[in-house]
Amino acid sequence: MAVxxxxxxxxxxxxxxxxxxxVFDDNLRQEVQNLIDTLSHAKNPEGAxxxxxxxxxxxxxxxxxxxxxxxxxxxxxxxQDILLVNPKIISHSKELITDWEACLxxxxxxxxxxxxxxxxxxxxxxxxxxxxxxxxxxxxLVVQHELDHLDGILFTSKVRGETVNEEELDKILAQRK
Numbered sequence: 001m002a003v004x005x006x007x008x009x010x011x012x013x014x015x016x017x018x019x020x021x022x023v024f025d026d027n028l029r030q031e032v033q034n035l036i037d038t039l040s041h042a043k044n045p046e047g048a049x050x051x052x053x054x055x056x057x058x059x060x061x062x063x064x065x066x067x068x069x070x071x072x073x074x075x076x077x078x079x080q081d082i083l084l085v086n087p088k089i090i091s092h093s094k095e096l097i098t099d100w101e102a103c104l105x106x107x108x109x110x111x112x113x114x115x116x117x118x119x120x121x122x123x124x125x126x127x128x129x130x131x132x133x134x135x136x137x138x139x140x141l142v143v144q145h146e147l148d149h150l151d152g153i154l155f156t157s158k159v160r161g162e163t164v165n166e167e168e169l170d171k172i173l174a175q176r177k
Contacts, residue, residue, distance in 0.1 A: 002034040003041040004055045006104050013053055014105055015152040018060045021085050024128040028085075031057050032126055036081055039063050047104050049142045051149030054105050061085045062146040066139050082133065087123035087147055090132075092116035099141060100169065101155045110169045111159030115141045 007014055021028065031052065039050040049064040062084050070076040095117040102110050119140045121133045135143045145155055156163060164172065 002030070003038050004034050006038060006042070006050070006054050007056055008105050008107060009154070011105075013056060013058065014149070014154060016053065016058060017152050018051075018053055018058050018150045021059050021061060021124070024085075024124075024126065028059075029126060031059065032061065032063075032083060035061070035063050036083075039065070039081070042104055045102065045104070048138075049146040050104065051146045053149055053152075060087065060150045062087060062143075062150065064135075064139065064142045064146055083126060084121060084123035084131075084133065084143075084146075085125065085128075087121050087143075087150070089119050089144070089147065090122045091120040093118040097137070097141060098160065099138075101141070101145060101159075103145070103155055105149075106154065106156060108165045109156065109163050110166065111156060111163040112161060113141075113145075113155055113158045114160065115144045119143055121147075 035050055035052060035055060038055055039047045049062060051062040052059045064082050065079040066082055067077055067079045070078050093116050096114045097117045098112055098114050100110050101113045117140060118136045121143060123131055125131050
C-alpha cells in the first residue's frame with residue numbers, strides 16, 4: 001500500500017494545469033495505485049474521488065467512487081473505484097444540481113456548487129484503451145469536481161454564496177429537517 005500525503009491549499013500545484021498521459025507503463029501503474037490507496041485511506045472525511053495533482057502527480061487522471069447499496073441489504077453502502085485517464089466531458093445535461101461540496105485538499109470547507117445532473121465522459125483506462133462513462137446524480141457531481149482539479153480549478157471558485165465550516169454546515173442541515 002502506498003498512501004501519500006494529500007496536498008492542501010495553498011500548495012501552488014493545486015492551481016496548475018495537468019499534462020496529458022502519453023505513456024502507459026509500470027510507472028503510471030504505480031502512480032494510479034498510489035492514487036487509489038490514498039483515496040481508500042482517507043477516512044475523516046471519506047473521499048468520493050481524488051485527482052492526481054492532489055498527490056503531486058501533474059497528470060490528467062482521477063479516481064472517482066461510484067457508491068451503491070448492496071443488493072438485498074439497502075443499509076449497506078458499497079463503492080467501486082473508477083479510474084479515468086485523460087478524461088474529457090463530451091456531453092452533459094442542461095439540468096443542473098446544486099449541492100454541498102467539499103474537498104480533501106481544502107479541509108473543513110463546504111460550499112454550494114451548481115453542476116450538471118448528467119455527464120458523459122470519454123477517457124482511457126490503465127492500458128490506454130478508450131472508455132466511456134455515463135455519470136448521473138452524485139457520481140456526475142464527483143466526476144466534474146475531480147476533472148476541475150486537472151485544470152487547476154478548485155470548487156471554492158464556483159461556490160454560490162459563502163463557504164462554511166463543518167459546524168456551520170451541520171447547523172444549516174439541521175434547520176432543514
